[in-house]
Amino acid sequence: MFGFILRRLAIAIPILFVASFVVFMLVATSGDPLAGLRAQPGVSAGTIKAREHELKLDQPLLQRYGNWVKGAVHGDFGESQHFHESVSTLLRRRLAVTLRLVLVATVIGVLIAIAIGVFSAVRQYSVFDYGSTALAFIFYSMPVFWLAAVLKDVGIRINRAVGHTIFFTFGERTPNLAKGLVGTWSDRIGHLILPSLTLILISVAGWSRYQRATMLEVLHTDYVRAARAKGLSEAQVLRRHALRNALIPVVTVVALDFSTVLGGAIVTETVFAWHGMGSLLIESLFERDTNVILGWLLVASAIVILFNLLADIYYGYLDPRIRRG
Amino acid sequence: MQFTRRSVARIVALGAVLALALSACGGSDKKSGVGDQRSATTVAGKKGGAITIAAEQEISNWNTNTSADNCQWCTEVARLVYPQMYVQTPQITYVPGLIADGPATIVKQSPFTVRWKIKQDAVWSDGVPVSSDDLEYYYLSCNDKVDPGEPVDPEDPTATGRDCVDTTGYDQITKFTKVDQKTAEAVFSGPIAEYPSLFSNPMPPAHIAKTKGKDAWENAFVTNPGASAGPYKLKDYKKGESLTLERNDTFTIAPPNIDTITIRFIKKDTAQLDALRNGEVDLIYPKPQTDSAEQIRDIPGVHYEFNIGPQWEHLTFNLRNAILADPKVRAAISTGIDRQDLVDRLIKPFNDKATTLGNRIYMNDTPEYVDQSIPFNLEGAKQLLEGDGWTAGADGIRTKNGKRLSLRIITTGGDTLREKTEEILQDHFKAMGIDLKIANLPSNDAFDPIFGGKDTANQWDIALFAWVGTATPGLSSKAVYATDSGNNAGNYANKTVDSDFDKAIAELDATKRKDLLNAIDKTLWGPNELPDLPLYQKPTFLAYADKFANIIDNTTSEGFTWNAEQWSLK
Numbered sequence: 074m075f076g077f078i079l080r081r082l083a084i085a086i087p088i089l090f091v092a093s094f095v096v097f098m099l100v101a102t103s104g105d106p107l108a109g110l111r112a113q114p115g116v117s118a119g120t121i122k123a124r125e126h127e128l129k130l131d132q133p134l135l136q137r138y139g140n141w142v143k144g145a146v147h148g149d150f151g152e153s154q155h156f157h158e159s160v161s162t163l164l165r166r167r168l169a170v171t172l173r174l175v176l177v178a179t180v181i182g183v184l185i186a187i188a189i190g191v192f193s194a195v196r197q198y199s200v201f202d203y204g205s206t207a208l209a210f211i212f213y214s215m216p217v218f219w220l221a222a223v224l225k226d227v228g229i230r231i232n233r234a235v236g237h238t239i240f241f242t243f244g245e246r247t248p249n250l251a252k253g254l255v256g257t258w259s260d261r262i263g264h265l266i267l268p269s270l271t272l273i274l275i276s277v278a279g280w281s282r283y284q285r286a287t288m289l290e291v292l293h294t295d296y297v298r299a300a301r302a303k304g305l306s307e308a309q310v311l312r313r314h315a316l317r318n319a320l321i322p323v324v325t326v327v328a329l330d331f332s333t334v335l336g337g338a339i340v341t342e343t344v345f346a347w348h349g350m351g352s353l354l355i356e357s358l359f360e361r362d363t364n365v366i367l368g369w370l371l372v373a374s375a376i377v378i379l380f381n382l383l384a385d386i387y388y389g390y391l392d393p394r395i396r397r398g
Numbered sequence: 399m400q401f402t403r404r405s406v407a408r409i410v411a412l413g414a415v416l417a418l419a420l421s422a423c424g425g426s427d428k429k430s431g432v433g434d435q436r437s438a439t440t441v442a443g444k445k446g447g448a449i450t451i452a453a454e455q456e457i458s459n460w461n462t463n464t465s466a467d468n469c470q471w472c473t474e475v476a477r478l479v480y481p482q483m484y485v486q487t488p489q490i491t492y493v494p495g496l497i498a499d500g501p502a503t504i505v506k507q508s509p510f511t512v513r514w515k516i517k518q519d520a521v522w523s524d525g526v527p528v529s530s531d532d533l534e535y536y537y538l539s540c541n542d543k544v545d546p547g548e549p550v551d552p553e554d555p556t557a558t559g560r561d562c563v564d565t566t567g568y569d570q571i572t573k574f575t576k577v578d579q580k581t582a583e584a585v586f587s588g589p590i591a592e593y594p595s596l597f598s599n600p601m602p603p604a605h606i607a608k609t610k611g612k613d614a615w616e617n618a619f620v621t622n623p624g625a626s627a628g629p630y631k632l633k634d635y636k637k638g639e640s641l642t643l644e645r646n647d648t649f650t651i652a653p654p655n656i657d658t659i660t661i662r663f664i665k666k667d668t669a670q671l672d673a674l675r676n677g678e679v680d681l682i683y684p685k686p687q688t689d690s691a692e693q694i695r696d697i698p699g700v701h702y703e704f705n706i707g708p709q710w711e712h713l714t715f716n717l718r719n720a721i722l723a724d725p726k727v728r729a730a731i732s733t734g735i736d737r738q739d740l741v742d743r744l745i746k747p748f749n750d751k752a753t754t755l756g757n758r759i760y761m762n763d764t765p766e767y768v769d770q771s772i773p774f775n776l777e778g779a780k781q782l783l784e785g786d787g788w789t790a791g792a793d794g795i796r797t798k799n800g801k802r803l804s805l806r807i808i809t810t811g812g813d814t815l816r817e818k819t820e821e822i823l824q825d826h827f828k829a830m831g832i833d834l835k836i837a838n839l840p841s842n843d844a845f846d847p848i849f850g851g852k853d854t855a856n857q858w859d860i861a862l863f864a865w866v867g868t869a870t871p872g873l874s875s876k877a878v879y880a881t882d883s884g885n886n887a888g889n890y891a892n893k894t895v896d897s898d899f900d901k902a903i904a905e906l907d908a909t910k911r912k913d914l915l916n917a918i919d920k921t922l923w924g925p926n927e928l929p930d931l932p933l934y935q936k937p938t939f940l941a942y943a944d945k946f947a948n949i950i951d952n953t954t955s956e957g958f959t960w961n962a963e964q965w966s967l968k
Contacts, residue, residue: 108846120465120561157458157466157620158637166638222668229676242672243664248640249633346669348638356665359840 078382085378089371093145096370097138100363106130106154128154141367150368155360160368163353168372170245171349175331175338177265178272182334183327186277190284190323191316194292205281212278217337221271221344228267240267243346268345272337276330283326287319294318321392328384332377443947443966448658452670452679456638456663460623461602463540464616468563473600474957475661478643480600481528481627483514486869486954490764492594496520496651496963497528497627499580502594504906509572510586512593518580522625523648526605530582533597535604537584539615540568560615566873567596589904591911592870603627629654629963639663655948655966668693674700674941681949683958686939688814691747694941702941704748706762707953708867709936710755711819713807714848714888715929718855721805726786728928732772734779734830740822741934744815748937755932758922759875759915761867762935766912770923771932779830788831796831804833808848809862811838815936816862823862834860848887861887864936868955872903872915879922879929890929895921944968 107124125131129140144151150160189209193202212220228240241247241264250260291297292315300314301307339351346352350369357365453475459467462476482495484502494501497520505511520528540562562568573585586593602615603625610618618624623632629652630643643659664670667684674682675697684690686704694702715722715731722728737754745752755762756769788796788803796803807823809816820836827834837858838844847857868874876899877883881891895918902914921927940951940958947968952960 103843105846108849120563123561124465154466155458156638225672229672232676238677240676241678242676243669243678244639244662246639247678248636248660248662249642249658343666344669346664346666346673348663352665 078385081378081382081385085374089374090142092370092374093142093367094138097141097363097367098134100358100361100366101134101137103361106361141364145367145371150371151364153357153362153365155357155362156365160364163365164350164368164372167348167350167353170347171335171338171342171351173245174265174268174272174341174347174349175334178269178276178338179327179331179334181269182273182276182280183323185273186280187284187316187320187323189277189281190286191288191311191319193281193285194288195311197289202285205285209278209282212274213282215275217271217275217340218344220274221268221341224267224271225344239263242267245347245349268341268347271341271344272334275337276334279330280323280327284319284323287322288315291315291319318392321388324384324387328380331380332373335373335376443655443964443968445655445966447656447967448660449656449681449946449965450660450662450679451681451683452664452673453661454663454665454667454670454684457641458620459616460619461615463536463563463599463602464561465563466561466616470955470957473955474959475641476600476623477628477956478630478659478959478962479623479626479628479632479646480602481520481532482600483516483533483597484594485598485960486952486956487960488950488952488954490761490869490954492598492869495598496629496649502596504593505583507589507906510589511583512586512596513577513581513583514597516580517651519650520580520627521648522603522605522627523631523646524606524625525648526603526625527579528627529579529604530576532601532604533582534574534576535607536597536599536601537568537571537574540565541571562615564599567593589906591903591906591908592873595868595870600628630659633658652963654963656962659962671697674943677943680946681940681942681958683938683940685813686748686815686937688744688747688818690939694939697941699944700941701944702939703951704937704939705951705953706745706749706752706935707938708761708955709864710761710867711816711862711864711933711936712755712758713823713931713933714861714863715931716855716859716861716887717889717929718852719805719859721801721803722859724786725926725928726782727788727803729772729925730779730782730786730830731827731832732928732931733775733782735823735826735931735933736774736776737771737931737933738774739826740819743822744818745934745937748939752934752937755934757916757919758879758930758932759871759919760912766916768916768919770916770920772923776829783831790831794828794831795833802833803831804835805859806835806837807860807862808837808839808844808858810841810844812841819862819933849884852889855889866955867935872899872911875899875915875918876903879918886929888929890927892921892927895927 106128107121107130122131129137132140141151148161150164152158153160153163156163189205193205196202225242229242232238232240241260245261245264247260247264250257252260297310297314300310305313335350338349339354341347342349342351343355350373353365354369356362357369453471455469455471457472457475458469459472460476460479462468462472481497483498484492485495487493492501497517499515499517503513505513514533516528516530516533522528539560567590570586570588570590571584572587575583577583602619602623606624607614607618621635621637626632626646627649629646629649631646632641633644634640634642640663641661643661645654645657662673662679664673664679667687667690670679670682670684671693673679691704694700715728717723741752741754753762754771756771757767760766760768783796783803787798789798791797791802805827807820809820811817817838820834820838824834824836839847845863847854848861848863850857865878878885879890880886880896880899881893898914898918898921902911902918905911905914922929938951938953940949942949945968947966948961948964949958950961951958
């Protein structure tokens, strides 16, 4: 397993280099970050030249990329020209915000999806199965931004109906809140509910269908029949023999889908005005903030690779044959 | 134009032309509609309370006078903390700011010398008096002919000064003298009529900058203003999230009513509207979209108003384009566009007293304004084109010597008001027999080709964007229309216009200056000129919880925070 992980990492590094080079070239040649400044009246040539020098726009492209790589290897992703702070600090802060949203949505989403999938498979063609299937298709086909906007509207209506703010529509927390631990936590949760619900509903829709399909497949295998024939209780059959095997493909899908959830978070963060990785990417793209875009790419890639590795490790736990291999 | 930092900076600083604008209309003391910023009066308000504002941009530096930090929202926030010697009122005049002891005065006509006085009780929150040192520091930073002794980068010999976003006026100062602690004088290279605009931007504290060493102007105030000499001071700043200001108790000149102002950063206007509806913020000031009125109308407990601002939309013609280089084509387009139709369909839903703009230098509803525009005449436009050899083809589009009369229009994609304008213009152009193709770019990219000079001149034909009217229109208008000026996107050139601008800028008599500038505008409306076509002034959109009083929109570059010390709970 350890060798496998090392091999996977060895493959990931050149991919990251190539990706960073392509992104750097695309961003650096896509336009002039100082075009607005040049068009402004009263800005002297010296000022523009100084800004060019400060942003290293007066250096050849390859040299700029080389400098960036040198810094990145040492954990220094440079300064953000738009946010005026170190990219590392910026990424750390924004990542914490996004991970809070994405991890909560993923963990809750997986648990709900597994429960729905298993129950639908065990009670195939029941009212619950038909109902969950219909809802899954509805949410699966919904654009994230639309679902987010609908949930937001519903949240505001509920708030107005009860005369109290339960659901918050933007940001991660209320600033300067002096309400003690309980107040702080309820404020954080109030801010988290709508955006995470958006991601959960979209994710559960797909994952529950996948869980249902794999569970059905496993329930019809010989070893499950054998387990039943041995006289094991239905609960034991489902938990030890069916679910454990049915989880392996789902874990793969969840791990691979993590990047999709991150993508969904970009839209969700925009709608709910969360200051996470999603809004950071969008703003940086608009401002052609090359250093931030490159740093973002590396972090996002590292997360995707990490989750795939975690999935590999988890296979080992679920399937001893993989562990031994 | 999207309100991103760069585009706003362009609109605000760049923008320029004209005496402010604002038309206002109707009554503001009602839930909706048309604002009346000019006649609004304040009432005695209660002390105390807090207000939360949604801002679409985060302040990147408390010193907003650098090229990287001069955004509309940055200045809106900085002026709550840093002092301004002069401010523009909604009435489009410069008046002394809270710390100024009267208006700037001309001490001598020759050499042209101006004196500024600061109030005796103007003091920074750390106890240091606001002084002529602060004025000198600002002047040194914004006169790029003077080396303040702090090269931006020793490796770059061309960058000898500090990074100041607008050196206009300061670069004509030949001698600056600190007369005493509260008085300063400057000698200019020649008469400059628009001297009242000097020192009207929020000024950082010189005494702190001087302790921060090299590059303090650019870097010393990025996260912390250092000290305050305005009604509020910084209490808390969560980068990327929110900023809280509290009453500055050392500011006794005009103590504010509201205890704290929290500014939360929300980029999307729809998210701002939802936050206002949900009571999470108390005030929003987004760019109005075509459906803004519908969205705000049903929110209970909210006052909203649409004022007409100094940002004026226009079409810049690219004179490097062979078709548009022909003045007859420009004259035909300027005659055949029904500008009133645009206003009726796009602006009147916000403000029913909106009109077309018929002057490039003075805004509607200012005393200096004269409508000098060409009246709409579709038949006349068609005749002009016929007379110029453009004959209608089978599809109604005209051709000349086998060349089709087809033009591209570019603007900031995603701006619904502009996109709608383009759609209506397509109909107007089609009626004249001109094919108008929309070739928009995202808001941050659209200005690259427009202001890219001859290198990018083949990428656009007509550009739809805004300039901003100011109370000091001469210098800024010159920047747009002078030969080879950086803002002269369409490459217009007329030596007579250039010299007329120089005369107007040096004319100290207000009436004569007004006549000179209006004469220039008249020239620009001439059939052989027409470098651009003004369309209309854009509306502003202010909405706030109606429990607050004394919030008055100021559609000049000052913005709505200009009188924050007067805000109060009802």
